[in-house]
Amino acid sequence: MNDVARNEIADRIQSGFQRQGVGGASPNEIRSWKNSLQYMMNVLYDSEIPDQTEVAIEFQIPLTSRRVDFMILGRDNAGHKNLGVIELKQWEGTTTEAVRNKDGIIKTLLGGGIRETTHPSYQAWSYSKLIEDFNTKVEQDDINLCPLAYLHNFDTQYRDRIDNETYKPYTTRAPVFLRQDVGSLSTYLESKIQAHESETSIRDVASAELRPNRKLQDSLGEMLESNDEFTLIDSQKVVFERAVELAEQANTTDTKNVLIVEGGPGTGKTVVAINILAELIQQGLTSQYVSKNRAPREVYKEKLRSGMLVKEIDHLFTGAGSYVSTASNQLPALIADEAHRLNEKSNFFGKGENQIMEIINAAQFSAFFIDEKQRVHINDIGSKQEIKKFADELGAELETLKLEAQFRCSGSDGYISWVDDVLEIRDTANADGFDLEFDVRLYDDPQRMHDEIAQKDAQGTLSRVVAGYCWEWDKEGRDDSSYYDIEIGDYRKSWNRDGGDPWAIDEGSIDEVGCIHTCQGLEFDYAGVIIGPDLKYRNGQIVTDHEGRASTDRSLFGVKKMLREEPEQAGKIIDEVIKNTYRTLLSRGLKGCYIYCCDDQLREYLRDRLANINATTET
Incomplete structure (x- = not known):
């Protein structure tokens, strides 16, 4: 408190950064110390918390590069050891709004614009959870973690934007205090810290071994x-x-x-x-x-x-x-x-x-x-x-x-080898066939394909439609499943929503189309795949076309310059990225894969390849 009163607190913290080799602090960090710690001092100034109580500022959290803004350690009247974990924010209510369809997410003014970020109560709670789960000193000494968030510039008239039912899972674990809540915050801390903790120091916690509890x-x-x-x-x-x-x-x-x-x-x-x-x-x-x-x-x-x-x-x-x-x-x-x-x-x-x-x-x-x-x-x-x-x-x-065994695609290594051969990734022994227990179909109409996949999903088999990243993902429609990014004739669909529940298993996802970034590493029972205009068939060969990719996809960013400087290398990278993308998409299904091609010649090529194995083609 004396350091804050003498305007020396930021200097003290900076010297601590240098002493511990943390690195330089940004101007924004220094400004936040000067502002937020002034308000924190006001909370402690007239409180009954003992003067010798230990505090920590910018406490390093295990397993992350994150730091706790402010911590305070002491005992309550019952003798329990309590460690307050406090997230300090300079946010204001006028520039903050709740995000009700995403878990623990809120919008506020950051970096010159209104952006999504994690709720302060979630931040405080998650930091305390990390410390609780991995810090051996906290476990051995039976220290209670008491997270909270203090938004000292946030007027209570906007409380519903930050403290409402949407955020209850986190505000019940880490209560949020606003500008006019100085008295109640002081009382809350007094209830947790009524005596100095002499057996354990915050330094002991900081230097403790990390081990899961x-x-x-x-x-x-x-x-x-x-x-x-x-x-x-x-x-x-x-x-x-x-x-x-x-x-x-x-x-x-x-x-x-x-x-x-x-x-x-x-x-x-x-x-x-x-x-x-x-x-x-x-x-x-x-x-x-x-x-x-x-x-x-x-x-x-x-x-x-x-x-x-x-x-x-x-x-x-x-x-x-x-x-x-x-x-x-x-x-x-x-x-x-x-x-x-x-x-x-x-x-x-x-x-x-x-x-x-x-x-x-x-x-x-x-x-x-x-x-x-x-x-x-x-x-x-x-x-x-x-x-x-x-x-x-x-x-x-x-x-x-x-890992030898193939579990996706009905246990058929042959299907993956067939895909490699069809995409001309490599010649395989499965050019003319694979395990027929796997259901692969070709469609002339993307809407009919999507309807079939939706029907499979409605029957209880997790099924999704995915596509090559060949349509722009417009910013204004990223949270709106009724905004159509993808249009192929009368077929109109939205790309996967931005955030919220994981797209691959969210119920509403069946009405949308996923891209490589939302399904790689995951699997469905049935996958519908739209092969976009970045993959074609010309003169008896599979041809890749980077111009068919959307500009919002960064997977081939910089390739135009490479084409001018190293055309041969650039061509190899384009082929590899586009073919691997479709290899990945075509292998997302456990039981079947339904396909639509934007390129007519590619569709006919696939029809011929599928005819050799008596697979189903749909009109």
Whole structure:
């Protein structure tokens, strides 16, 4: 409080940043310290909280690059240890609005515009959840986490925009206090902290070992046991046991192990990855599931939660750019799914050197699940060669395993090989046929195809329509399923909605069309695939056309310049990205795939190929 009164608090924090090697603070951060901590001092000024009570500012949260704005530690009248976790915001009510169709999301003024972000109560609660789940000192000393959000500029006349039924799952866990709530916030903190805590310091919490607590371990075990979808069979079980063995070995002997797991579409890569994550957590090894693509993370969180609030396991799933600044071997294990989608630069600001290197560096054990034929973006660098290169550079032992069995497409390896042959990705022995238990059909009318897929979905078989990214995803229609992005004659549909429930399993998704980014790494019973104008058939050959892609799709961004400078290399990349995109889309179905082609010649080519195997064609 004296530092704030003397206008020295920002200087003190900056010197702490320098002393601890955190890096430089941005002007916005410095401004927020000067503003928000003035209001925090006002809350504490006349309170009965003892003067010697410990506080922490910008407390580093385990397993993330995030920091808690303000923490305060003490005891209540009953002698319980309480740690307040406070999220401070300078938001104002006039520029904030509730988002009622998305879990824990709100709109406010950020970066010069009104943008979606996480609700402050969700932020405070999720930060406390991470600390509770992984900090051994918190578990051993039985410290209660007390999260809350304080919006000191937010007038109470706009309370319903921030504190309403939509956000109740989080505001009940982390109450929100506004500008006129100084007295009630002070009273709340006084009820939690009435005596100085002398046995445990915040520094003890900060330096504690990270290990998943027993409650989290038990919860994950129960989730998997109650969900048959996560049962392992055949080579899946072999890979799982070996991965767990390598993780234990690396953490017991303080060595570094890397495992590459190869597997084509439908071999169960993600199911195995989730099982490894859960088992390592149950064994007390702090672990995270990593993927560049958000879609599989969101879907498998939803499937795994087993009645829990999905956000309660949110911190186990993270993006591939999370380890730019992570110290070597800080984490016992990282499980990288869809590793073929990894990039060099780790975020929108171009930070990071290489995501493969960063993951291997951060963990004692890292597993990479990969299918090199699913590279669908010009920036995708994930390959066995790149993983081996960085494993060697970082002194890791490398092992490679393969998932052999094919579970998608009615167990038919032949169908995937047939698709490879049809798309001229590679010559295969399945040019003229595959397992006929798989239902593949060709349609002349996209509406009829969509209707058939919708009928399958209505019968209880999860079915969706997906398409190549060949139609613009207009900004004004991204939250509106009645806004038509895709038009093919009389057929008019909306691209997948932006946010909300995971598109792949949301009930309303059957009336929309998904793209590669919403379905890669996922599967349906039946998949309807619209092959757009980026894939054609000319003069007896499959032809790719990058001009057929929408400008809102960034998967071939920069290829025009490459065509001028390195035309041969650019051509290879265009072929690879477009063909791999359709290979991936055409292999999303467990029981069947229904196809419509925008290019007439391609449709006739497919009709001839399907005629050889007596598959169904529809008019």
